[in-house]
Amino acid sequence: xxxSRTADQxxxxxRSLERAENLARLLDVSYRLALMPQARxxxxxxxxxxxxxxxxxxxxxxxxQLTPENMLNFMVFDSSNPASILxxxxxxxxxxxAVRGTISAEMWxxxxxxxxxxxxxxxxxxxxxxxxxxxxxxxxxxxxxxYGTLLRNDAYYFxxxxxxxxxxxxxARLLDVxxxLMSPAIEDSAPDYYAWSALLHTLSAFEAYRAIYRDSxxxxxxxxxxxxxxxxxxxLCACAVEIRSILDHIQGETGRPAKRLAAKLVAGLEYGSLDxxxxxxxxxxxxxxxxDVHGLGEAIHRAYLExx
Amino acid sequence: xxxxxxxxxxxHDEMLLASGAVRPHxxxxxxxxxxxxxxxxxxxxxxxxxxxxxxGITFAVSGDESGAERLIPFDTIPRIVPATEWQMLEAGMxxxxxxxxxxxxxxxxxxxxxxxxxxxxxxVFTNSQYQPAMQGLDLPHRVYAHITGVDVIRxxxxxxxxxxxxxxxxxxxxxxxxxxxMMMRLFPELxxxxxxxxxxxxxxxLLDTLRRATPKDNPTVVVLTPGPYNSAYFEHAFLAQQMGxxxxxxxxxxxxxxxxxxxxxxxPVAVDVIYRRIDDAFLDxxxxxPDSMLGVPGLLSVYRKGxxxxxxxxxxxxxxxxxxxxxxxxxxxxxxxxxxxxQNVPTWQCRKPxxxxxxxxxxxxxxxxEVHGAGGYGMxxxxxxxxxxxxxxxxxxxxxxxxxxxxxxxxxxxxPTFVESGIAPRHIDLxxxxxxxxxxxxxxxGGLTRVALKAGSLVVNSSQGGxxxxxxxxxx
Numbered sequence: 001x002x003x004s005r006t007a008d009q010x011x012x013x014x015r016s017l018e019r020a021e022n023l024a025r026l027l028d029v030s031y032r033l034a035l036m037p038q039a040r041x042x043x044x045x046x047x048x049x050x051x052x053x054x055x056x057x058x059x060x061x062x063x064x065q066l067t068p069e070n071m072l073n074f075m076v077f078d079s080s081n082p083a084s085i086l087x088x089x090x091x092x093x094x095x096x097x098a099v100r101g102t103i104s105a106e107m108w109x110x111x112x113x114x115x116x117x118x119x120x121x122x123x124x125x126x127x128x129x130x131x132x133x134x135x136x137x138x139x140x141x142x143x144x145x146x147y148g149t150l151l152r153n154d155a156y157y158f159x160x161x162x163x164x165x166x167x168x169x170x171x172a173r174l175l176d177v178x179x180x181l182m183s184p185a186i187e188d189s190a191p192d193y194y195a196w197s198a199l200l201h202t203l204s205a206f207e208a209y210r211a212i213y214r215d216s217x218x219x220x221x222x223x224x225x226x227x228x229x230x231x232x233x234x235x236l237c238a239c240a241v242e243i244r245s246i247l248d249h250i251q252g253e254t255g256r257p258a259k260r261l262a263a264k265l266v267a268g269l270e271y272g273s274l275d276x277x278x279x280x281x282x283x284x285x286x287x288x289x290x291x292d293v294h295g296l297g298e299a300i301h302r303a304y305l306e307x308x
Numbered sequence: 309x310x311x312x313x314x315x316x317x318x319x320h321d322e323m324l325l326a327s328g329a330v331r332p333h334x335x336x337x338x339x340x341x342x343x344x345x346x347x348x349x350x351x352x353x354x355x356x357x358x359x360x361x362x363x364g365i366t367f368a369v370s371g372d373e374s375g376a377e378r379l380i381p382f383d384t385i386p387r388i389v390p391a392t393e394w395q396m397l398e399a400g401m402x403x404x405x406x407x408x409x410x411x412x413x414x415x416x417x418x419x420x421x422x423x424x425x426x427x428x429x430x431x432v433f434t435n436s437q438y439q440p441a442m443q444g445l446d447l448p449h450r451v452y453a454h455i456t457g458v459d460v461i462r463x464x465x466x467x468x469x470x471x472x473x474x475x476x477x478x479x480x481x482x483x484x485x486x487x488x489x490m491m492m493r494l495f496p497e498l499x500x501x502x503x504x505x506x507x508x509x510x511x512x513x514l515l516d517t518l519r520r521a522t523p524k525d526n527p528t529v530v531v532l533t534p535g536p537y538n539s540a541y542f543e544h545a546f547l548a549q550q551m552g553x554x555x556x557x558x559x560x561x562x563x564x565x566x567x568x569x570x571x572x573x574x575x576p577v578a579v580d581v582i583y584r585r586i587d588d589a590f591l592d593x594x595x596x597x598p599d600s601m602l603g604v605p606g607l608l609s610v611y612r613k614g615x616x617x618x619x620x621x622x623x624x625x626x627x628x629x630x631x632x633x634x635x636x637x638x639x640x641x642x643x644x645x646x647x648x649x650x651q652n653v654p655t656w657q658c659r660k661p662x663x664x665x666x667x668x669x670x671x672x673x674x675x676x677x678e679v680h681g682a683g684g685y686g687m688x689x690x691x692x693x694x695x696x697x698x699x700x701x702x703x704x705x706x707x708x709x710x711x712x713x714x715x716x717x718x719x720x721x722x723x724p725t726f727v728e729s730g731i732a733p734r735h736i737d738l739x740x741x742x743x744x745x746x747x748x749x750x751x752x753x754g755g756l757t758r759v760a761l762k763a764g765s766l767v768v769n770s771s772q773g774g775x776x777x778x779x780x781x782x783x784x
Contacts, residue, residue: 003560004571098536101549116361154573252574304573 001251006099007158008305013095013103013111014146014162020088021139022170025202026052027075027085028132031068032198049075052173053083076131077122085135089118103159104149107142114138154250161246161300168239168293171203175226176286179219196222203234223282224274236289237269243296250304258299265292310346311730319464319719321733322387333390333782336501341385346730349384352494353726356382359490381775382487383725384494387736387757391784394505394753397468397740400650401458402749403640405742408473408627410643412452416442416623426638435632436680437625439588441595445612447621449746454517454619455583456742457481457756460650462721469653469718471737472633475624477585480756481741482543485510485550487778488754503783505753510741511550513750517743518551518581522617527580530554530570532561534586534602539771544585558586563606568616581617588622630713631657631679653718659710667714668705671698674714675766676705689766691717720766723777725759735760737768738779753781 026049046066050056055074058081063070078084082091093115100108121131143163150156178199197217200206205225212229213221230237244262247255277285314328315321323334330338360379389397414420415432422429432438457478459471488507492499518529533544535557548555560570561579569576584591590600595608610616626632634655637648656663656674667674671690678686688701705712722733740755757777758768768774 001572001574001577003554003556004573005557005560006554007573094536097541101545101555158573250573254573254575 002102002154002158004305006102007154008301009095009099010102010155010158011162011165011300011305013092013099014159015166016088016092016095017111017139017142018163018166019170020085020092021136022167022174023049023053023075023085023088024132024135024139025204026174027072028129029198029202031072031128031132046071048177051177052170055081055083072128076128077125079119079122085131086118086122089115089135099155102155104145106145106149110138110142110145114142157246157249158304161243161250164239164242164246165293165297165300167234168236168243169290171226171234171236171239172286172289172293174199174202175223176283176290179223179282192219193217199226205232205234208232220274220278223277227277228269228272228274230270237266240265240269247300252304255300255303258296258303261292261296261299265289265296310341310349312724313729313732315722315733319735320462320466320721322462322721322723322736323385324724324733333388337386337388337498340498340501349726353384356384356490356494359493360486380483380770381761382490383734383759383761383775383777384491385724385726385731386491386778386780387723387738388780388782389738391782393468394781395784396649397460398751398753400468400470400648401456401460401740401742401751403644403646403649404458404470404473404636405453405456405744405749407636407639407643408456408475409450409452409744411639412475412621412624412627413447413450414643415626416445421639421642424642426642427632427635431631431635432626435626435629437588437623437629439623439626441608441612442621442623446614448521448523448617451521451744451746452621452624453627454521454621454744455514456744457739458742459737459739461718461737464719464721468650470636470650471653471718472630473628473636474739475620475628476587477620478739478741479540479543479585480739480758481510482546483776484741484754484756484779485546487756487776491778502780505781505783507752507754510752511547513743513752514547514583515551515553517745517750518583518619520745520747521619522580524580527617528553528578529581529583530556530561530579532556532558532582532584532586534558534590538585540585547583553583558600558602558604561604561607563604563610566610566613566615568604568607568610579616581619583619588625591618591622629679630655630677631659631710633713653715656714658705658712658714663714664705664709667712668702671702673717675717676701676712676714679711679713689717692764692766717766720760720768723757723759725761725775725777727761727763732763734763735766735768736777753783754779 030045030049046068047056049071050059059074063074074081074084076085079086079090081087093111096103096108096111146156146159178195196219197206200209200217200222203226209217209222209225212225215221225232225235227236229235230241232238240262244266247259247262315324315326317326323331323338325331357379360382411421415422421427422432453475455478457474457480459474460468461471462468484507515529519527529551530553531544531548533541533555535541538544545555554570556570561568562571564576568579568582570579586602589596590602592603592605592607593600594605607616611618611622634652634657637652640646640648656667658664658667667676671688674690676688676690688697690698720735720737723736724731725734727734736757736759738755738757740751743750757779758770759775759777760766760768761773761775
């Protein structure tokens, strides 16, 4: 049992951190692509981070031109953009501040020190690729502190829930946007090879791909890996399985609708096939998945986070 | 060798005589201090700053619009209190708090002390802190102030004086606990050489006090905070965590069927005791400030039915008001039939014409305070003020005399403290915490020592540039 407000703040604390980490992953790849001379003119690729976070309009209100520098500034260090990495870290810190009595001292210190140092790095305009690595490290540190120090009670479960709901959402969006930019038919072509392996790197799944398929990069296999493979930690299936199991651990009778949605999501992924997905179209499939995750998030809110 | 500034003879220094000789209870510490190089100690101070920052022991500065948080400066030279002095302080504070609780029960019931002519009726009943809603309400064990912070200072004569009693929502106990933790972490060797009385069990005592505040078995206790933007939020969260109870905001609670509930992930859960860190005026928008977003609508009506315990009770402010303060020695004699162990600071009440003319004639030597002021705001320190400041204050006092009291400028004792030039004496006060259950009054041997970091300054409040020190009560 815990306060609904506390559960809500724990949930959003970990969602914000997970979002910061995923942004760092995405921007790291975008940054490298932006460094390639031929990518300089590729406005669509540059707009991906804003498309993903729904902030393209507010970007255009603030910056005259879509350049790699402006995009990175807006998405990394711009504190007036709540969807920037800095904005996410601040949101995580503010939520942690409100629940610091519920999390362990190590977790609080990890979140608070991350925010303090991020602000400092932002003011010094720290080098981007180092900053991305650092953000990922800090996220790992927080997860490690959570795993290693927090009592396995509802606080722990709401934190984990936030992580996996956000991760499922992020992986699906990333896959959706990236696949949009490639050949309409899922066929293996040389230019796409780099894009698909970049996606694997973004999601730390490149080694997993090599280990599982022991074969060259193909679009079909990348999609199968990131959607259906339960053993890859950032795949849609892995996230859904985690969400279902976490919901089973949370006390109380109010969560039945959320549990039903989670079980449905898992069944669809565990028994799904790549051919089915490609037949209905990857974009259509992912749009439906994102709507389902959104619905699940709403059900979680109704059941636990805004109770009574 | 440390660059040491000696105290002057006009005030009492806790460690040194004006000649530089070390007082006996600081002998061992002084030896240790001289065995450390300035560089070693500077390194420890940097480590302390870093740790406090990382742990987030900060406070929000009121009036700072950016919502900035600052560290309260922590000084690594402890204030040491000999065992015999503590025994006197402890006895004196327990006596004082017992009398104050009796006074609160009396003025909300039979008014015996007023009828006996010891305190003028208008001083009590027209006081803005007096809560008519409390009249006739019986509280469990007759406890009003479950938690009290008593501010004491040591004057040039070597005696302790009570500066004020804090009976509403006294804060600072988390610094007492965190300062000790920090000292043990930085200087473990000091604690093997000194028999320092432990303070770490304070949260256990506090929880026990709160649980015993209700006749219910196995009660649900919560800490009620105004929220993360309150300057003492760190402490609210800290105490809730240490006690293992929920930290709630007003919006987490609601009233239904004459009971208070909190909103949880498993539905409504009944609450029995609220350790509230919100002022009376914000507790219940239906009864007090209608625009308060911090409180719980309907709380007062549940309270009046006896279905919830508030710690501290509503209406305790009337007893720690500076206009009531001069009467505390009389309360001790009246309710306990004892002589006060701790002395009050002599106080002139500007509402009395005779006192007023004395105060106006001597503004340059006195400390003048607003009756309801707190936090070092709204006060005049005569000897430190410019002529213009004195004249401005004179006009304010004349316009509303009953809003002010005046006291002699006390020579707060000093304690050696790390400053830019090395180690120099800085003025300090002391706030121990007193817990009351009705059956017993308990304290941990320690308190919060606040230090005015500016040379010569007597204002120790953290909001005005004060710092803190660990307080060591020696075991006798």
